[in-house]
Amino acid sequence: MTDISHPGAAGRGIDRSQAIYWGVAALTTILVFGPITPIIFQAFLDKPLYDDSAVVTIGNFTRLFSEPGMAGVFFNTLYFGALTMIVAQVFGAVMAVLVGRTNLPGRKWLGEIFIWPLFVSNLVIAFGWFTMYGPSGFITLAAKTYLGGAPWNLYTVTGMGIVAGLSQAPLTYLMCLAAVTKADPLLEDAARSTGAGPFRALFSVTIPMIRPAIIYSAVLNFVVGIEMLAIPLLFGGPSGIQTVTTFLYNAGINAAVRPEYGIVGAAAVILLLVVAFLVWLQGFLMKGAGRFVTVRGKASRPSTLDLGAWRWPAFLFVFAFAFLTIISIFGGIFMRSAVSFLTPLIPFWKVLTTANFEHVLGSANYVRSIVNSVLVATIGAAIGTFFILVIALVARRSDFRHNRALEYIALFPRSLPGIIAGLGFFYAVIWLPGADVIRGTILVLILAFMIRYIPVGFGAIAPALAQVGEELDRGARISGADWWTTVTRIIVPILKPALFSCYALLFIHFFKEYVTAAFLYQPGSEIIGTTMLQLVAQGDNGPVSALATIQVVITAAFVILARRVMGAKIYG
Amino acid sequence: MADLVLQNLTIKYGAVTAVDNLNIHVASGEFLTLLGPSGCGKSTSLFAVAGLNHATSGTIRVGERVLFDGNPSNTVPPERRNIGLVFQSYALWPHKTVAENLAFPLTLRKIGRAERDERIKEALGLVEMLPYADRYPFELSGGQQQRVALARALVYRPPLLLLDEPLSNLDAKLRERARVWLRELQERLNVTTIYVTHDQAEALAVSDRIAVMSMGRMRQLGTPREIYERPADSFVADFIGSSNFFDGTMLENGTDKARIRLADGSEIVTPPGAAARDGSVVVAIRPEKIELSSSAGQNTMRVSIDQRTYLGSVWQYAVRSGSIEFRIQTPVELKEDSVLVHIPQEHCAVFPDKPGAN
Ligand SMILES: Nc1ncnc2c1ncn2[C@@H]1O[C@H](COP(=O)(O)OP(=O)(O)OP(=O)(O)O)[C@@H](O)[C@H]1O
Ligand SMILES: [Mg+2]
Numbered sequence: 063m064t065d066i067s068h069p070g071a072a073g074r075g076i077d078r079s080q081a082i083y084w085g086v087a088a089l090t091t092i093l094v095f096g097p098i099t100p101i102i103f104q105a106f107l108d109k110p111l112y113d114d115s116a117v118v119t120i121g122n123f124t125r126l127f128s129e130p131g132m133a134g135v136f137f138n139t140l141y142f143g144a145l146t147m148i149v150a151q152v153f154g155a156v157m158a159v160l161v162g163r164t165n166l167p168g169r170k171w172l173g174e175i176f177i178w179p180l181f182v183s184n185l186v187i188a189f190g191w192f193t194m195y196g197p198s199g200f201i202t203l204a205a206k207t208y209l210g211g212a213p214w215n216l217y218t219v220t221g222m223g224i225v226a227g228l229s230q231a232p233l234t235y236l237m238c239l240a241a242v243t244k245a246d247p248l249l250e251d252a253a254r255s256t257g258a259g260p261f262r263a264l265f266s267v268t269i270p271m272i273r274p275a276i277i278y279s280a281v282l283n284f285v286v287g288i289e290m291l292a293i294p295l296l297f298g299g300p301s302g303i304q305t306v307t308t309f310l311y312n313a314g315i316n317a318a319v320r321p322e323y324g325i326v327g328a329a330a331v332i333l334l335l336v337v338a339f340l341v342w343l344q345g346f347l348m349k350g351a352g353r354f355v356t357v358r359g360k361a362s363r364p365s366t367l368d369l370g371a372w373r374w375p376a377f378l379f380v381f382a383f384a385f386l387t388i389i390s391i392f393g394g395i396f397m398r399s400a401v402s403f404l405t406p407l408i409p410f411w412k413v414l415t416t417a418n419f420e421h422v423l424g425s426a427n428y429v430r431s432i433v434n435s436v437l438v439a440t441i442g443a444a445i446g447t448f449f450i451l452v453i454a455l456v457a458r459r460s461d462f463r464h465n466r467a468l469e470y471i472a473l474f475p476r477s478l479p480g481i482i483a484g485l486g487f488f489y490a491v492i493w494l495p496g497a498d499v500i501r502g503t504i505l506v507l508i509l510a511f512m513i514r515y516i517p518v519g520f521g522a523i524a525p526a527l528a529q530v531g532e533e534l535d536r537g538a539r540i541s542g543a544d545w546w547t548t549v550t551r552i553i554v555p556i557l558k559p560a561l562f563s564c565y566a567l568l569f570i571h572f573f574k575e576y577v578t579a580a581f582l583y584q585p586g587s588e589i590i591g592t593t594m595l596q597l598v599a600q601g602d603n604g605p606v607s608a609l610a611t612i613q614v615v616i617t618a619a620f621v622i623l624a625r626r627v628m629g630a631k632i633y634g
Numbered sequence: 635m636a637d638l639v640l641q642n643l644t645i646k647y648g649a650v651t652a653v654d655n656l657n658i659h660v661a662s663g664e665f666l667t668l669l670g671p672s673g674c675g676k677s678t679s680l681f682a683v684a685g686l687n688h689a690t691s692g693t694i695r696v697g698e699r700v701l702f703d704g705n706p707s708n709t710v711p712p713e714r715r716n717i718g719l720v721f722q723s724y725a726l727w728p729h730k731t732v733a734e735n736l737a738f739p740l741t742l743r744k745i746g747r748a749e750r751d752e753r754i755k756e757a758l759g760l761v762e763m764l765p766y767a768d769r770y771p772f773e774l775s776g777g778q779q780q781r782v783a784l785a786r787a788l789v790y791r792p793p794l795l796l797l798d799e800p801l802s803n804l805d806a807k808l809r810e811r812a813r814v815w816l817r818e819l820q821e822r823l824n825v826t827t828i829y830v831t832h833d834q835a836e837a838l839a840v841s842d843r844i845a846v847m848s849m850g851r852m853r854q855l856g857t858p859r860e861i862y863e864r865p866a867d868s869f870v871a872d873f874i875g876s877s878n879f880f881d882g883t884m885l886e887n888g889t890d891k892a893r894i895r896l897a898d899g900s901e902i903v904t905p906p907g908a909a910a911r912d913g914s915v916v917v918a919i920r921p922e923k924i925e926l927s928s929s930a931g932q933n934t935m936r937v938s939i940d941q942r943t944y945l946g947s948v949w950q951y952a953v954r955s956g957s958i959e960f961r962i963q964t965p966v967e968l969k970e971d972s973v974l975v976h977i978p979q980e981h982c983a984v985f986p987d988k989p990g991a992n
Contacts (some may be wrong), residue, residue, distance in 0.1 A: 533725035536686045539712040540719040541739035542790065551738070555729045 079545035083462035086452050087471075093513050094474050097486025098334070100493045104327030111323070111493050122324035126332075129325070131304070138298075139288050139305040142223045146287030149227020151280050153383060154234020155272070160380055161235075162242035163268060164367045167377045173239070175384045177633045178392065179232045181617050183574035185594055186610045187229045188292040190391035191216065193398045193607065195225075196297075200394055204406040217301040226293045228387045230286055234279040236633055241275035242268065274348060281344035285337055289479035291577045296598065306333050307481050307577075314485055314581055330482050338477040392614065398607035418608035428605070430586070431593040432612060434504050435573055438589060442508035443568035447561055449512060450519035450568075455549045458527050459535060469520075476517045480577035483514050488581040502584030510582060511572045518571055519564045522631075526560030527553070559629060566620075566630035573617060636697045636793035636826055637662045638683065643692035645678050652678040654850040656692070663824045665817065669837040670847035671873065676830040679847075680796050683828065684719050685712035696794055713742075718787030718825075722799040724779045726771035732758070732782050733767040739790045757789040758782075760819060777808050784816070788823065795820070795827045801836065813840050834874050838862065846870050865983060868916060872989035877918040878960035879988055884909040892984060898956030902933045902977060907984025918983045921950065922963040927976035937962075938972040 100111055105123070109116035126132060160166050161173045179187055194201045195216055205212040215221050294305040304312075310329055313322045369376055398404045401413040422428045450472075456462050457469035475483070487510045491501045500506045530553055538548040554561075576591020583592045590613050597606045624630040638660040645653040653675040660666045668676040682689040685701065694702040696717075701710045726735055733754055740750045758764045761781035771779055780800055787795060800816075801809045817840045820827050831837055837844050838858040845855045846869075854866035865871035868879065882894040885901065892906045894917060902917065909915045927934050937953035948963045953975070962975060 531723065531725065533721045533723055534727060536681075536684075536712070537719070537721060537725035537727070537786075538738070539686065540684050540715070540717060541786070542713045542716070542742040543738070544711070544713050547742065552727055556727075 079460065082452070082546060083456050083460060086456050087462070087464060087468050089449075090453060090468060090472050090516075093509065094471050094478075094516075096490045096494070097483055097510070097513070098478070099486075100489035101327055101330050101334070101482065101486045104323055104489060105331040107327075108324060111489055119324075122328040126325050126328045135304045135306060135309050138219050138294075138303060139307075142219055142226065142290075142294065142305055143284045143287030145220065145223025146226040146230055146290070147280055147284040149224055150230035150234050150283045151276060153228065153231040154279065155238050155276055157231065157235045157380060157383065158238035158242050158272070159268070160376055162239045164369050164376070165373065166369065166380060167373060168381070172380055172384055175388055176232050176235050178388055179229055180236065180633055181570055181574070181621060182610075182614055183576055183591060184226075184229065184290055184292040185576050185591060185598075186395065186574070186613060187391060188225070188296045189594070189598065189603075189606055189610055190395045191225050191229070191293075192296055193404065193603070194390050194394040198405075200397070200404050200406055201390065207406065216297045217303075219298075219303055222293050222297045222303070223287070225297070226287055226290060227283075229293075229391075230283045231383075231387070233283060233286070234276070237275045237279040237282075238272050241272040277347050278344060281340055281347070285340050285479075289333070289337060289481060289577075291481060291580070295595075307479070310481050310485065311580060314481075314488075326485070330485055333479060334477070334482055337479055341477040395607050395610045395614070398603065399611040402604065418604040419612075421605045422608045422612070427585075427588065428593055428609065431588040431590050432609075432616075434507075434587060435589040435591070435613070436616065438504050438507050438511065439569045439573035442511055442572045443565050445508060446512040446515065446519055446568045446572075447565045450516055450564060451523060451554070451557070451561060453516065454520055454523045454527055455553065458524060459532075459549060459553065460545055472520060473517045475514050478514060480514060480575070481580070483510055484578040484581040487578075491582075502582075502587050504587045504589075506582055507579050507587060507589065508572075510578050511575050512568075514575075514578055515568055515571045519568050522564040522567055523557065523560050526557055530556050559631075562624070562628040562630040563632065566624040566628065566632050569620060569624070570617065570632065573620070574613070637664075638794055638826060638828070639693070639695040640679070640683070641693040641695075643679065643682060643694065644690045645675070645682055645687065646690045651850050653682070653689075656852055658845055658852070658855065660826055660828060662826055665820055665827045665829065665840060665842045667829045667831060667837040667841040667844045668847060669831060669834060669844050669874075672832055674847045675850040676832070676847060677798055680719075680798055680828060680830050683794075684717055684796055685710060685715050686719075716790070716792050716794075718790070718792035718795040720780075720783045720787045720795075720797045720800045722802055724771075724783040724800075724803075726779055726783060726786070728771055731768050731770055732763065732774070735771070735782065735786050736789045739786070743790060753789055753791075757785040760788065760823075761785045776803050777812065780804065780812065784819075788825070793826060795825045797827065797829045799831055800829075802831070802833070809836070816840065838874070846873065848873070865918070868918060868985040868987060868989040871918040871983055871985070875920055876961075877920050878924075880917040880919070880958060880960070882915050882917055884913050884915050884984075891979065894984065896958060898935075898958050900935055900955070902982070903979050904982035904984050905980065908986045909984075910986040915984050915986060916988050918985060919960075919977055919981055921961040922948070923978060923981035924960075924962040924964075925976045925978065926964060926966065926968075927974040930974060931976075933977045933979055934974055935977075936972055936974050939968060939970070942968070 104111050106118050106120065107116040108119045108121060157176060161169045161176070166172070193199055195214060196202065197217070202212040202214075216225055288305070289307055290305075291307045291311055294303065294308045295311065298304060298308060306329055310326060310333070313326045313329075394404075397410070399418050400415070401410065402415045402417060403413050453468065453472045457465045457472065462468065487506060491497045491506060500509075534552055534556070535548050538552045539545075543551065574591070576589070576595060579589055579592050580595060583589060590609055594606050594609050597609070621632060624632060638658075640656050640658045643653055643656040644651065656679060658666070668679060670676055678687060681687045682702070683694055689702055689704075691704045692702070693700065693704070696715075699710075700708060701715055702708070727738070730738065736754045736757055737750060740753060745753070754767070755764065758767055761784055763778060763781050763785060766774060766778060766782070771782070774782065780803070784800065801812050804812060813836055829837075829840065838861075841858055843855060843857055844861050846853045846861060848869055854861055854870045856864075861870060861874055865874060868877075871877045872879075880896050882896045882902075884892060885895055886893040887906050887909065889906065892904050893901060894904055894915060895901050896917070904917055907915065930936075935955045937955045939951050939953050940959075941952040943950045943952075945963070948965050949967055950961055950963050951968060952959065952961055953973075954960075
């Protein structure tokens with residue numbers, strides 16, 4: 063049994079895998095830095111990027127800072143971001159501990175409700191808040207009529223920050239919940255056996271254990287706050303409050319009329335730097351956080367803290383939060399879509415109408431935006447999953463010399479705000495020779511979304527990949543398979559569940575995205591988000607809520623399908 | 635027929651030298667075992683032969699074929715080395731049935747369906763797993779998985795078979811049977827084999843030759859008998875079987891024997907050996923080689939019995955003579971408090987230092 067006549071597999075091995083390594087690395091680098099480069103150039107040029115007579119200058123930055131009101135814009139942005147973060151952290155963490163670690167009545171279904179907002183865009187949520195809590199919103203009017211006043215005003219930076227914070231609380235909730243339920247209850251038991259009361263044990267043992275999750279989500283929410291478009295646009299617009307994103311959005315949209323290239327580029331670069339710094343800070347803070355994490359692989363036996371007499375007051379508190387910030391927001395959108403005029407003063411059934419849906423479905427443009435959204439999400443998520451899978455395999459499971467650098471570049475879009483990704487792609491498509499062919503198609507949307515959400519998909523695939531023992535690859539290599547055969551024939555089949563989850567997550571993100579598309583769509587490539595942006599600007603609230611309802615219904619159908627049929631894990 | 639040659643093989647991970655200047659020539663059809671404590675570099679050496687890690691310098695050859703010589707452009711990737719490898723964890727692909735696991739390497743070699751099925755049957759027959767061809771790995775017991783892993787490594791008839799602690803996940807009884815069976819199979823196929831284990835009994839039982847390693851370096855290479863009876867240094871004497879170590883001072887070192895004074899003042903005669911610079915030595919003697927004696931004489935001492943342990947096939951006694959404490963093993967049950975023991979000169983070994991000091 064010794065014939066050495068078989069020299070192993072065919073002789074293409076090493077060259078093919080090297081070609082794939084370098085190809086993926088080059089593509090990732092181009093796609094990630096492609097949209098950033100023109101923005102940076104533009105920030106330092108005195109004329110539009112494509113004008114050959116443009117010269118290098120720092121004048122854009124001096125002009126930006128001397129622009130009247132600019133200091134206010136930066137202050138608003140930071141204050142808004144900080145408030146978003148604080149409100150989201152406080153509510154999110156408290157809800158996570160109450161739902162994840164106590165015997166709160168109804169914690170199961172309350173926990174389900176808390177993740178709904180993660181499936182839809184900020185734009186839909188912002189519109190929901192506007193419908194219910196705006197100056198003539200349903201709840202505002204009801205409070206004025208029945209309680210004698212509504213002490214809130216969303217049209218201030220503080221009001222906007224609180225709304226944004228409450229709508230971001232689910233993100234904090236989700237991250238803290240994972241930490242709370244995975245934290246080893248034995249540690250809590252150990253604290254109790256040394257004489258600490260149950261609350262003492264919770265605060266001195268469990269809370270520190272979720273500290274990494276709190277730190278991580280705090281920075282994340284700060285970033286979400288300063289790059290958020292929908293809430294500042296809807297609530298800041300009427301009262302003339304601007305943040306950096308709304309400034310970029312307005313200046314960018316109006317660029318055709320008022321040439322603002324330089325200033326837009328400069329502001330974008332500053333935003334990019336701030337966000338990149340925050341993401342770096344997040345990584346830096348997490349480095350020291352490792353020692354707090356006592357996370358067991360398996361979710362351990364549920365140990366719940368008995369709230370005793372506080373059970374029902376706690377329930378009322380949690381339910382009020384869920385009702386006022388989630389259920390009523392979704393309810394408001396649905397109700398608004400079904401009536402001609404939403405007010406507590408006229409009985410609901412007297413104003414019922416199908417006109418909003420007829421309006422949307424009767425317009426070729428609106429229907430096309432729905433079809434495009436579905437196409438972008440379905441096809442884009444598939445392309446994205448494949449691309450991210452290959453990146454993860456090269457970064458984590460190959461002998462590619464620059465695998466760490468590749469992962470670093472692939473995760474860089476965490477620091478890339480949607481508005482800048484959109485703007486950058488917009489420039490790049492004009493600037494790069496040949497790129498013009500995809501301008502104004504849904505292909506450019508798919509590319510832009512894909513870049514933006516590489517880190518999301520990577521986060522779904524990488525942990526599953528880490529679970530696949532390296533000996534399985536080694537066994538395949540020694541049996542005669544080259545790298546590509548090994549990953550496609552051995553690793554990918556084992557990764558199938560994670561790939562479904564990745565696909566589902568990308569689908570949801572692509573389907574709800576609107577900011578990145580704001581500069582990129584053209585008649586023919588509009589998606590639900592951009593159409594809603596347009597309609598909101600025109601004050602067409604009926605059709606907006608009809609579109610939002612359609613978006614929510616499609617998303618819900620997809621989530622149910624993905625969970626049932628594909629067994630995808632989406633947010634727990 | 636293929637022999638394997640490792641020359642000056644060195645593998646470094648940053649500042650850590652996992653394998654240090656290893657030289658081994660494995661003859662064609664030989665069964666060679668790499669034996670050593672955990673972390674001594676056995677798996678690292680084995681995987682370097684397989685091409686699954688990057689050696690730093692040295693040469694690896696199979697027959698005339700160079701697999702590695704330090705020049706990256708000459709390094710043969712693992713998939714083209716045509717080597718069989720069995721992992722400690724078996725590494726069976728969980729999404730493939732037993733037959734599919736075996737079919738994969740054959741498909742890669744573009745072997746036609748008929749011959750492929752023939753070879754799968756043959757390999758599964760060799761390991762007595764033919765009835766399990768359509769099961770998935772998780773439907774098999776540990777011992778069955780181990781045999782399938784072996785069949786997968788043999789199905790493409792590699793000239794060289796590497797085994798990384800293939801039996802360590804089996805229970806003691808099964809392990810003993812499996813090693814006999816494994817050795818028989820290897821002899822039948824006459825495949826050159828490198829076997830990695832940290833179990834010295836296993837190594838002694840199956841190997842043609844054993845390479846004892848410690849901290850990345852090879853301490854001794856020899857037949858099981860040589861390793862056991864003529865350990866090259868005190869580490870080997872201690873690691874293979876077990877030994878008593880007596881501190882002493884070299885009095886006289888001749889060509890055929892040496893005289894040594896032990897710590898209790900007595901003198902013994904041993905084979906010659908090297909002493910440390912200050913004349914101190916350690917004398918190693920295995921507990922089962924020490925004999926009971928009826929009369930005083932050379933190499934004989936009176937010891938008191940401190941402790942008795944029944945080990946099944948033998949009794950082990952912890953004994954002392956003055957300040958010297960050691961163990962003896964004998965099938966005889968001793969009732970008395972003190973006995974005369976004889977330390978046979980030919981079973982002693984003299985080293986300059988204790989295990990762990992070198
Ligand atoms: N990838 C690596 N990076 C750094 N050090 C390594 C790496 N792989 C192995 N080592 C080190 O090399 C040394 C030898 O490891 P190796 O796995 O060969 O030990 P072993 O003899 O097989 O031990 P065991 O019996 O426990 O399997 C160890 O000190 C180990 O820590
Ligand atoms: Mg090992």
